[in-house]
Amino acid sequence: MTSLNDTLRSALEHALGLDGVMAGDAIGSKYHVDWTGKAPCRPALLLRPRSTEGVAHALRLCHEVSQPVVIQGGLTGLAGGATPRLGEYALTLERLTGIEAIDVDSATMTVCAGTTLSAIQDAAAQAGLQFPLDLGARGSCTIGGNLATNAGGNRVIRYGMARDLVLGLEAVLADGTIVSSMNTVIKNNTGYDLKNLFIGSEGTLGVITRAVLRLHAAPKERLTALVALASFAHLVQLLRRARAEFGASLGSFEVMWSNYYEFAAARVLSGPRQFEAQHPFYVVMEIESLSPAADRDKLETWLAAALDEGALADVIIGASLADSARLWRVRDAAGELIPSISNPVSYDISLPIGMMQEYLMQVQRRAAPLVNDLGVLIFGHIGDGNLHLVAGLEDSARAEELDEIIYSALAGAGSVSAEHGIGTLKRAYLKYTRTPMEIALMRQIKTTLDPCNILNPGRVL
Numbered sequence: 001m002t003s004l005n006d007t008l009r010s011a012l013e014h015a016l017g018l019d020g021v022m023a024g025d026a027i028g029s030k031y032h033v034d035w036t037g038k039a040p041c042r043p044a045l046l047l048r049p050r051s052t053e054g055v056a057h058a059l060r061l062c063h064e065v066s067q068p069v070v071i072q073g074g075l076t077g078l079a080g081g082a083t084p085r086l087g088e089y090a091l092t093l094e095r096l097t098g099i100e101a102i103d104v105d106s107a108t109m110t111v112c113a114g115t116t117l118s119a120i121q122d123a124a125a126q127a128g129l130q131f132p133l134d135l136g137a138r139g140s141c142t143i144g145g146n147l148a149t150n151a152g153g154n155r156v157i158r159y160g161m162a163r164d165l166v167l168g169l170e171a172v173l174a175d176g177t178i179v180s181s182m183n184t185v186i187k188n189n190t191g192y193d194l195k196n197l198f199i200g201s202e203g204t205l206g207v208i209t210r211a212v213l214r215l216h217a218a219p220k221e222r223l224t225a226l227v228a229l230a231s232f233a234h235l236v237q238l239l240r241r242a243r244a245e246f247g248a249s250l251g252s253f254e255v256m257w258s259n260y261y262e263f264a265a266a267r268v269l270s271g272p273r274q275f276e277a278q279h280p281f282y283v284v285m286e287i288e289s290l291s292p293a294a295d296r297d298k299l300e301t302w303l304a305a306a307l308d309e310g311a312l313a314d315v316i317i318g319a320s321l322a323d324s325a326r327l328w329r330v331r332d333a334a335g336e337l338i339p340s341i342s343n344p345v346s347y348d349i350s351l352p353i354g355m356m357q358e359y360l361m362q363v364q365r366r367a368a369p370l371v372n373d374l375g376v377l378i379f380g381h382i383g384d385g386n387l388h389l390v391a392g393l394e395d396s397a398r399a400e401e402l403d404e405i406i407y408s409a410l411a412g413a414g415s416v417s418a419e420h421g422i423g424t425l426k427r428a429y430l431k432y433t434r435t436p437m438e439i440a441l442m443r444q445i446k447t448t449l450d451p452c453n454i455l456n457p458g459r460v461l
């Protein structure tokens, strides 16, 4: 007798080819868990479509028998969303890759969802333009994952989130319907903006298969400075002044509290300290320049004046590409260092700048009994109101107590997820950022688009 599972598997093999369906030990461990490493689970089957039609065919078959499916991009997600749960199939976009077209005059690029972010950045650069979305996982994360999570990164202050860099999108609904909304123009006010339903919905409403991306002019040079500051008030003042002075060319303004900076610098920098003394705050500032000689003069003069006035405690200006990479090194090290902490936990929250100090004081005080000697390390994209908090738990069984401290203090003020998404790990805390009405409406949309609840079930909602 043939079981329902065998029938479905044969139909999927017929649709995707024998190499398009994997089972058992053939499914490598990389498909068992995302970057969090939490609760790994081998998917019951791994589906590897090569085309939008393949995705549609596979979902139609799963939908007919209510088989749950988790969507996988590069598995660099930090919210548990791409990690399979017991009995789920995984659908990976790893074979749906490639850049289909670049239109230099309209500054657009059409890509398949499984293409890595770094391949897209490189292709844009070769065309003399840039795709400005940038994050530490660029070599592994996929554009489909970036859009599904509405990724942020280091240049949000200048270009916005992933959502702001998309003109068109193609997605496949749970029942296999292909929704092609591959708009290529900036101005298009014709009814509901359907692409934004899928962007940021973390694979719960559809599988993103292709996208039209918006490109920007490439700077001739990125000028980098590492600034040390004496207080939070100096930090906020510097941000305000940098915005006023450099306007849209302020490409990054990344802040490190001294506890994160000292922890990371000791582990990733060789040679002498960057600054002789320790300072309470450090900022990596980047100016995107179309006239490097003039802008370098302007940056140096501006920073020198600020130093003379006492607005800065110290500053290093990168003189070369290698220098800039070194100035970014400590900030960029977060992803590689977190796993070296015992019982690590990390948070990605946002709140208005004016509320940050009080929030952090409260969190540090309440978290102290739960975390080890490192305390709560802090860094982030302060211009976007986004902070990352990292700590090592004394007792891993008390993770939820720390979650509650960090998230409940944001109620009504900020967001429990600034850029990484909700996934499975923050689902219980969505209530601190979204009202019951908003959550009910999200559920209604989910039920309309995925009535059998087969796409990424249990993620977000």
Ligand SMILES: Cc1cc2nc3c(=O)[nH]c(=O)nc-3n(C[C@H](O)[C@H](O)[C@H](O)COP(=O)(O)OP(=O)(O)OC[C@H]3O[C@@H](n4cnc5c(N)ncnc54)[C@H](O)[C@@H]3O)c2cc1C
Binding pocket: 034, 035, 070, 071, 072, 073, 074, 075, 076, 077, 078, 080, 081, 082, 093, 113, 134, 135, 136, 137, 140, 141, 142, 143, 144, 145, 146, 147, 148, 149, 150, 151, 152, 153, 154, 202, 203, 204, 206, 207, 208, 209, 334, 335, 336, 419, 420, 423, 456, 459
């Ligand atoms: C070192 C490091 C640095 C990082 N820095 C940042 C940062 O600065 N900013 C930031 O925002 N994030 C950052 N991240 C998190 C992560 O890289 C992003 O969330 C990224 O966008 C995930 O892409 P992915 O392809 O790996 O997606 P995955 O991890 O595979 O999936 C993430 C979610 O999207 C869904 N999904 C994936 N592909 C699709 C698709 N085609 N259609 C529908 N749903 C899909 C999955 O089901 C899952 O819910 C970082 C991660 C690491 C490891």
